[in-house]
Amino acid sequence: MNQMRLPFYLIIAALVLGGLGTAWARHQAMQIPFFPNETQSVWLVEARIDFFALGDSVQVSFDLPAGPPGFDIFTEQAASPGYGFSIVEHNGERRGEWTRREASGPQTLYYKAQFVAEPDTRDARARDDQAPRARDVYWEEPEATAANQLLEQALQTSSTPESLARELSKRLTSSDLDQNAELLLSSRSVASSLERLMNQAGVPARLSMGLYVEDARRRQALTPLVEIYSDDRWQAFNPVTGQQGIPENLVLWHQGSQAYLDVIGGRQSTVSFSMIRQTVPALELAKAQHSDSPFALLGVYRLSIEEQSMFKLLFLLPLGALVVVFMRVLVGIKTSGTFMPILIALAFLQTSLAPGLISFVSIVGLGLLLRSYLSHLNLLLVPRIATLVVLVIFLISILSLVGYQLGFNTGMTITFFPMIIIAWTIERMSILWEEEGPQEVVTQGGGSLIVAVLAYLLMQLPLSNHLTFNFPELNLVILALIMVMGQYTGYKLTELRRFHDMVDDAPDVPEEKRP
Amino acid sequence: MKWVSPWRLKRMGILGMNCRNREFIGRYNERERYPLVDDKLKTKLLAEDYGLAMPALRFVVSQQHEIGHIERKLYDFDGFVLKPAKGSGGKGILVITGRHGDKFVKASGAEIGIEDIRRHMTNTLAGLYSLSGQPDVVIVEDLIEFDDSFEGYSHEGVPDIRIVVFQGYPVMAMLRLATHASDGKANLHQGAVGVGLDIGSGRCLHAVQFAQKIKRHPDTDKPLNEIRIGDWRQLMILAARCYDMTGLGYIGTDIVLDKSRGPQLLELNARPGLSIQVANGEGLLPRLRHIEAMIRTHWKILPGYHKPLSNRPPHADAEDRVDYVIRTFGRHQ
Numbered sequence: 001m002n003q004m005r006l007p008f009y010l011i012i013a014a015l016v017l018g019g020l021g022t023a024w025a026r027h028q029a030m031q032i033p034f035f036p037n038e039t040q041s042v043w044l045v046e047a048r049i050d051f052f053a054l055g056d057s058v059q060v061s062f063d064l065p066a067g068p069p070g071f072d073i074f075t076e077q078a079a080s081p082g083y084g085f086s087i088v089e090h091n092g093e094r095r096g097e098w099t100r101r102e103a104s105g106p107q108t109l110y111y112k113a114q115f116v117a118e119p120d121t122r123d124a125r126a127r128d129d130q131a132p133r134a135r136d137v138y139w140e141e142p143e144a145t146a147a148n149q150l151l152e153q154a155l156q157t158s159s160t161p162e163s164l165a166r167e168l169s170k171r172l173t174s175s176d177l178d179q180n181a182e183l184l185l186s187s188r189s190v191a192s193s194l195e196r197l198m199n200q201a202g203v204p205a206r207l208s209m210g211l212y213v214e215d216a217r218r219r220q221a222l223t224p225l226v227e228i229y230s231d232d233r234w235q236a237f238n239p240v241t242g243q244q245g246i247p248e249n250l251v252l253w254h255q256g257s258q259a260y261l262d263v264i265g266g267r268q269s270t271v272s273f274s275m276i277r278q279t280v281p282a283l284e285l286a287k288a289q290h291s292d293s294p295f296a297l298l299g300v301y302r303l304s305i306e307e308q309s310m311f312k313l314l315f316l317l318p319l320g321a322l323v324v325v326f327m328r329v330l331v332g333i334k335t336s337g338t339f340m341p342i343l344i345a346l347a348f349l350q351t352s353l354a355p356g357l358i359s360f361v362s363i364v365g366l367g368l369l370l371r372s373y374l375s376h377l378n379l380l381l382v383p384r385i386a387t388l389v390v391l392v393i394f395l396i397s398i399l400s401l402v403g404y405q406l407g408f409n410t411g412m413t414i415t416f417f418p419m420i421i422i423a424w425t426i427e428r429m430s431i432l433w434e435e436e437g438p439q440e441v442v443t444q445g446g447g448s449l450i451v452a453v454l455a456y457l458l459m460q461l462p463l464s465n466h467l468t469f470n471f472p473e474l475n476l477v478i479l480a481l482i483m484v485m486g487q488y489t490g491y492k493l494t495e496l497r498r499f500h501d502m503v504d505d506a507p508d509v510p511e512e513k514r515p
Numbered sequence: 516m517k518w519v520s521p522w523r524l525k526r527m528g529i530l531g532m533n534c535r536n537r538e539f540i541g542r543y544n545e546r547e548r549y550p551l552v553d554d555k556l557k558t559k560l561l562a563e564d565y566g567l568a569m570p571a572l573r574f575v576v577s578q579q580h581e582i583g584h585i586e587r588k589l590y591d592f593d594g595f596v597l598k599p600a601k602g603s604g605g606k607g608i609l610v611i612t613g614r615h616g617d618k619f620v621k622a623s624g625a626e627i628g629i630e631d632i633r634r635h636m637t638n639t640l641a642g643l644y645s646l647s648g649q650p651d652v653v654i655v656e657d658l659i660e661f662d663d664s665f666e667g668y669s670h671e672g673v674p675d676i677r678i679v680v681f682q683g684y685p686v687m688a689m690l691r692l693a694t695h696a697s698d699g700k701a702n703l704h705q706g707a708v709g710v711g712l713d714i715g716s717g718r719c720l721h722a723v724q725f726a727q728k729i730k731r732h733p734d735t736d737k738p739l740n741e742i743r744i745g746d747w748r749q750l751m752i753l754a755a756r757c758y759d760m761t762g763l764g765y766i767g768t769d770i771v772l773d774k775s776r777g778p779q780l781l782e783l784n785a786r787p788g789l790s791i792q793v794a795n796g797e798g799l800l801p802r803l804r805h806i807e808a809m810i811r812t813h814w815k816i817l818p819g820y821h822k823p824l825s826n827r828p829p830h831a832d833a834e835d836r837v838d839y840v841i842r843t844f845g846r847h848q
Contacts, residue, residue, distance in 0.1 A: 329533060378634045380579075381641030431643065435606060436705070489534040491521045499529050500519045501726040502793050 008487070012480045019476030026471065033282040036466035040282045042074055043115040043213045043275055045251070048108060049261065051269035055104035058083075059097065062111065062271070063209075063260035066094040068252040074285060076113035083109065093256065107266065114278070115213070115251055116285060132204040132229050137196045143187070146180035151197055161203040161230040162244060168197050169242045191224035194239045204229035208236065209254035210246070211273055218274040222253055222260070283470065313346060315468040316459045318478045320345050323455040327447075329485050332492030335448040336428050340421055344448070345455035347417045353456060357449070360417065363395050364445070367426035368433070370395075375430065388423040528798030530789060535765075539803065543682065543764025544785050551761045552783040556600040556654055558761075562780060565760045567753060569780045570596070570773075576653040582636045586629045589619075594658035597635060599644040599651045605700065607644030609635050610673070612658065622673075659779060662772035664745055667737045670694050675701055676712070676744065676770045678751070679787050679799065682810060683758035683828040684836050685751050685768075686802040686844065688712040689794040690742065694724065695734045708732060709794030710739055715845015717747030721796040728796070748837060750778040755833035757783055767791075802844055 026032055049062060064087065065073065078085040083098040098109050139147050154167040172181050172190050184193045191207055198205035209222035227234045236246045246252060254260040263269040287301050303311070320342035327333045335341055348356040370391050374384055396417065425448075433441045458464055467474055524531070530539075551557050562569045573595060574588060589595065597609040609632070610622040618626035636653050638644070645651040665674045669692045678688045689709050696706030703709045708729065711721040719742040722729050731738050744750065754768040757780065767787025773779050792799055813829040830836045 332532065378637060380637065381643055384641075487537070489531070489537050491524055491529075491531040492533065495529075495531050496518045496521060496524065498726070499524055499793065500517045501723075501728075502529070502796060503519045503523060503527065 008483075012484060015476045015480035015483075019473050019480070022473040022476075023471040026473075031282065031286040032470050033286070034467070034471075036283075036462045038282040039279040040116065040285055042278050042280055042285070043071075043117075043251075044278050045113055045115060045211065045213065045273060045275045047111040048272050048274070049098075049111075049263075049269065050106065050108050050272075051263050051266035053103035053105060053107045053266045056102065056265045058100045058103045058107070058263070058265040060099075060109060060264075060266070060269075061088075061262040062096045062098075062109075063254040063258070064094040064096050064111070065113070065251055065253050066092060068115075069246055070118060070248065071115040071251050072118045074114040074116050074280070076111070078109070078111045080109040093258075103265070114280075117248070131232065132206075134199045134202045134204045137200045139196075139200075143184060146183040147197060147200060150178075150180045150184065151201055154197075155201065161198070161201075161228050162235065164201060164203065165194065165198060165205075165226070165228050165237050166242055166244070168194055169237065169239045173240055173242070189224065191226050191239045194226045194237070198226065198228055206234075206256055208252060208256070209260055210236070210250045211253050211275075212247075213249050213251055213275050215275075215277040218272075220273040220275070222271070222273070223250075225252075227255070283466075311472075312465070312469050313349070315472050315475060316346070316349075316465070317342060318475045318482075319459055319464055319468060320455040322478050322482055323458055324451055325482050325485050327451045327454065329488055330492060332494035333447040333451060334444050335451050336425055336432070336444040337421070337448070340425060341448050341451035342455055343418045343421050344452035345459060348452065348456040349460060351417075353453070356456075357453070359399060360422075360449075363392065363399065363417065363422060364426055364429065366395055367392055367422065368430055371426050371430040375434070385423055385427055388426055389419055392419050392423050392426070524798075528800035529792055530799040530803070532789060534800075535789065536786075539681070539765040540786055544766075545762065548762050549785050552763065552766065552785045553603075554600050555598055555602070555782055556652060558783055559654070559656075561760055565756065567756055567760060567780055568776060568778060570657040570659055573655045573657065575600075576636055576640070576655065579637065579640055582633050582640075585633065585636065589629075589632070589655075590614075596656050596658055597632070597639070598654045598656065599639040600654055601642075601645035601649065601651045602639075603645075605702065607635070607639055610658065659771050659781075660774040662745070662774050664772070665692075667735045668692050668732055668739075668742065670697075670734045673701065673771055673781075675781055676750065676772075677787070677791060678754040678768050678770065679791055680754050680758055680766050680768055681803050681806050682764050683755055683830075683833065684806050684840050685714065685754045686806065686840065687791050687795055687797075687799055688714055688717070688751075689791045690719075690744065691794075692732065694732070696724070703788075703790040703794065708739070709790060710742055711791075711795030711797070712742075712744065713846045714751075715841045717744030717750070718742070718846075720846065721794065723794055723796075726793055744772070746772065746777055748841070751837040751840070752833050753778050753780055755836050758828075759833060805843070 027034060047062070049060060051060070060083075064076070065071075066089075067073075078096060078098070080098055082103070083100045085096065085098050088095050088097055096111055150168070150171060154164055154171060158164040158167045169190070171178070172185065172193055174181075177185065188196075195205045195207050205226055205228045208225040208227050210225050211220065211222055224239065226237045226239050228237060229235075235244060236252070237244055261269060261271055301308070321339070323345075324335070324339060324341055328335065328338075344360060347360070350356075351359065367388065371388060374387060379387065396419065429441050429445060432444060551561060556572075556575060559569055559572050573592065576582060576585065593614065594610075594612045596611070597607075599607040602608065611619045611632075612622055613620045615626055618628055619632060620626055639651050639653045642650050659673065661669075661674070668674055674690060674692050676688060676690050678685045680686070689711050691701040691703065692708040692710065693701050694706055694708055698705065701707045703723070703726075706725060708722055708724045710719050711723075712718065713720050719740045722739040724733055730740065750770055750772075753770060757766060757768050758764070761783065763783075763785055765785075765787070767784040769781040769784070770778050771781050789799075810828060814827075828836060830839055
């Protein structure tokens, strides 16, 4: 026996691990939530571009974030009446371009995007193919001297590009600026000065723009950042605070030296940002974000809605089968027809419980009445069941029409009951009635209904709906459970009752000595 | 509601449904041999080959058109039994004990007409009583004449003896007596009396109705502990030989005693129920495990093999197996 058990348990373990492992991998890769109604917060950022059009053709080019570290773009759209809009990608840069043949007076353009925080991608930035080189910097006197001196002092107190940047930003932002710093800052911003000084020191550096996202802020501006290239990657610096790296709440909007806003045919252009925090269903997010992932092939999201809803029911069936196996093998409830309860439970899913129960019992009850008349007609078996099928269809139609006339919408859903199965159930119950009496009919019918209701209760749980549909591989775990129960040789719950009286008789005390 | 702990049941050696299905029926009954017992016509023909005593087959009705003029054949007999060949649990068995004019008299005394018999046959042919509704044939066979020793012990129906035979060894026996409550049927859960029989002598050990211990027949008030089945060894041998005939390792044999012809095999069951344990007040498991162990020690496991060479019973003759069982499990010698 042991020789047989080992492969069996290996299969069970493989099924469980395979099911759970695939589910976990898909959860990780596609961010499909394990629980329904799980939400994730997204930042809705609105960029508003204002300018004054000069009455001629207008072209506005605005830098859009391209895969900002730490964030993913969930949706984006531009709203600007009268303008044509397109997104142009070039050299890894994305720019939104608004165009109009003719415009004059104040103009407002909007760009909206939803950002999802993706903490994992904060450090993983696309690397450049080749290491960038520091650009040549030209200063005019007397700035050149001031810059040289400032750099020299900073170099003495630093060892790495990062520490150099820190030293420089300290000197450029301290409360009592020395003369050199003051001179440089008289014509340039801190960020621009820092960028030039770093390049002069031979460290590749560039200016970037970031947006701090905070809930319900309006009229925010982009914050200038300096990125320096060190250790084979770009590192961001906030020149004012000296903070290194990209904070959690900063969306890197624009990188490089090109201006982030170009307006041709307009003047006095300004950009301001407003943002709010929103919550969206995590599942929607996962579907939209990862539809191209190889793991998406395992899901059914790509099918049409109609096919998806069919799969939704299909993937619930193993759960019902599990309930039937449990109730029959471990509990020992008698049902009429092995898997009939699952089909009834599926019908309950459409009709909801109370109306479903009432209509099922009334259809089967009426069917039994009709069947008792049929038994006098001495029909052959197959025609008799076919007669029942037709009668059941009439019964269901009449019940649903009556229900509809009485104003119960649910009346119509009775048609979801599997007619053939109901006809067979009526036939079996009727034979059972004749042979074993009404008690057995109540036992088996009641058993079937109990199992059906339990299966229904389990299948209508939002959690089980969500899990079986989004992680169909979890059905492997259900399969393993069913197979394990197939090995059970212990007593059923009902047997503990069945053999109870036997145990009472069992004591070996002779009859005479009992009180 | 009263319950018993599973450990207590296990200590008592009670065989549960799951254990029976997996470890005995699943392991010892080969699927391909099931038709030999599920189809009573096959059993009957096979029993003739093996010389096992069964009620004689009169004729078989297999076509619907034969039913139209069936009365010509039936009026030749006084009493007969109609059976579906693939029926289960005693369903569809019609016992006609005699005739009263044009009417046929059922075992219960009720009279039915030829039309009722025709309908019964039609239903049987259509598969109403067969295991999964498949088309069936009607067997018409001889009526058993009951042995007088059961006088007063059975209400209407047939007192039959169920013996569970494991690997050719009859391991437990009970006598089923129909009662008024069971409506003449011999199923314990319908209210028939189950009398546990000593496997060594055929004497009453214990009797139950509705799982409660009783001492007297509920309808006739006859004391049940006086029951002793005659021809016991012969009856056991008949049961044991059913194994040689079918090759099924775990079967229930239903045997009746005929007044003149002795023990007659009524039918075989490849999925015998568990209530025999209730009737005996004893679990089956210790006896089944004993037989398993006995066979295993007889056919020693050779080094390098994980199974014994054979799991055939060491006693090739049914008589030897019966004697072994009487020696080993019998109470009264």
